[in-house]
Amino acid sequence: MxxxxxxxxxxxxNRDLEVWQITGVSIVVSTSAxxxxxxxxxxxxxxxxxxxxxxxxxxxxxxxxxAALPTVVVGLTLYFVLSAGGPLGWTKLLYTRTAMAxxxxxxxxxxxxxxxxxALHRLPGSASEALVTHGVTxxxxxxxxxxxxxxxxxxxxxxxxxxxxxxxxxxxxxxxNIRGATRTLTTYVALEYNRGDDARAIALGVILLAVALVANxxxxxxxxxx
Amino acid sequence: xxxxxxxxxxxxxxxxxxxxSVAALVPxxxxxxxxxxxxxxxxxxGKTALLKTLAGLLQPIAGRLERRLGKGSGGALYVHSxxxxxxxxxxxxxxxxxxxxxxxxxxxxxxxxxxxxxxxxSKLSRGEQRRVALARAIACRPQLxxxxxxxxxxxxxxxxAWRECMIRALEPGDTALVVATHHPVAxxxxxxxxIRLCPNRT
Numbered sequence: 001m002x003x004x005x006x007x008x009x010x011x012x013x014n015r016d017l018e019v020w021q022i023t024g025v026s027i028v029v030s031t032s033a034x035x036x037x038x039x040x041x042x043x044x045x046x047x048x049x050x051x052x053x054x055x056x057x058x059x060x061x062x063x064x065x066x067a068a069l070p071t072v073v074v075g076l077t078l079y080f081v082l083s084a085g086g087p088l089g090w091t092k093l094l095y096t097r098t099a100m101a102x103x104x105x106x107x108x109x110x111x112x113x114x115x116x117x118x119a120l121h122r123l124p125g126s127a128s129e130a131l132v133t134h135g136v137t138x139x140x141x142x143x144x145x146x147x148x149x150x151x152x153x154x155x156x157x158x159x160x161x162x163x164x165x166x167x168x169x170x171x172x173x174x175x176x177n178i179r180g181a182t183r184t185l186t187t188y189v190a191l192e193y194n195r196g197d198d199a200r201a202i203a204l205g206v207i208l209l210a211v212a213l214v215a216n217x218x219x220x221x222x223x224x225x226x
Numbered sequence: 227x228x229x230x231x232x233x234x235x236x237x238x239x240x241x242x243x244x245x246x247s248v249a250a251l252v253p254x255x256x257x258x259x260x261x262x263x264x265x266x267x268x269x270x271x272g273k274t275a276l277l278k279t280l281a282g283l284l285q286p287i288a289g290r291l292e293r294r295l296g297k298g299s300g301g302a303l304y305v306h307s308x309x310x311x312x313x314x315x316x317x318x319x320x321x322x323x324x325x326x327x328x329x330x331x332x333x334x335x336x337x338x339x340x341x342x343x344x345x346x347x348s349k350l351s352r353g354e355q356r357r358v359a360l361a362r363a364i365a366c367r368p369q370l371x372x373x374x375x376x377x378x379x380x381x382x383x384x385x386x387a388w389r390e391c392m393i394r395a396l397e398p399g400d401t402a403l404v405v406a407t408h409h410p411v412a413x414x415x416x417x418x419x420x421i422r423l424c425p426n427r428t
Binding site: 124126127129130131132133134135136144147148 | 278281282283297300301302303304306308309310312313322323359362363366
């Protein structure tokens, strides 16, 4: 079995250009989803943190609830929204990388929001008051306070990336595992497993794990530097 | 109880506190430039609430409060009893309100921080951190400086140094200083007034 996996890994690393293309698609789709999650999530989280105890509690509850959604539920919901008869059917986004990125955004965003909202809540009130009393403009205040919780942002971003990169349900349903287009490492692993090529499925899983570990190492390097 | 310089604050029948819960009924007073005011009273008597109300961080619960101050950091500026220093260097902290470089260096010099400008603010002693917070405030040249319990965590020597720094900072005479304290101290020849607060038992 181990020899088989070894052979499969060697084959993948040396000759299998398709696997590298699929790895590329996985990274591009998940990175796009995470960039969108950060761009939307940081202002949203800051607004929730500033909205008083009720808004903060509701925000945390909503983030935890969405974070707990099964990936297939997100995938199915998005499928019905994007399918020809759905409200956004006209966008023709179903079975595209964009649809996959949207699905991953829904899965990744709440993790980032929950981690950063918790960190902003733990900052002493004197941090925000110091900015107000020194006449710092609201936009710059957001920058100063988010910089104070940058470790949490790094940690939340990594969690968001891990969730996006390793999910299968949503990618399979709204992406469709189309060869050369929407096939990602997770959907490819599922396909090879279904075909009965266990060694190849495990070898692909090892690549998936390697990318996740590299992302983890990068986050830790950033947090150590801070 | 009226000062001699420009009147910056006029308080009449003022009640202060947090979210409609009254912490203190404040005696009428005016704050004028070039004066030092001490706000005294036991713990829970509303000293911090009064300072934050004067700074505009809290709204008065009742009464009249006229604030004849500029907007932003050049108006009223509040320094916490345990000030928050932002991550990064002392210089980054002093630049919070974007004062000019000479203003930053002047303030650092006044509070004996010139050699610490590039040090990590979180690694300083508590006394040094307090001086950074005061220098950060003075760099903005506020009309009204509100300082909450400066003696907390400082030994006699540090407190004397703090007082000297404040006297130097107040020398131009256009800043009024209001200090909440358990230990009122003299500020050389700067006139000092006192407002004594009692805990609100109603």
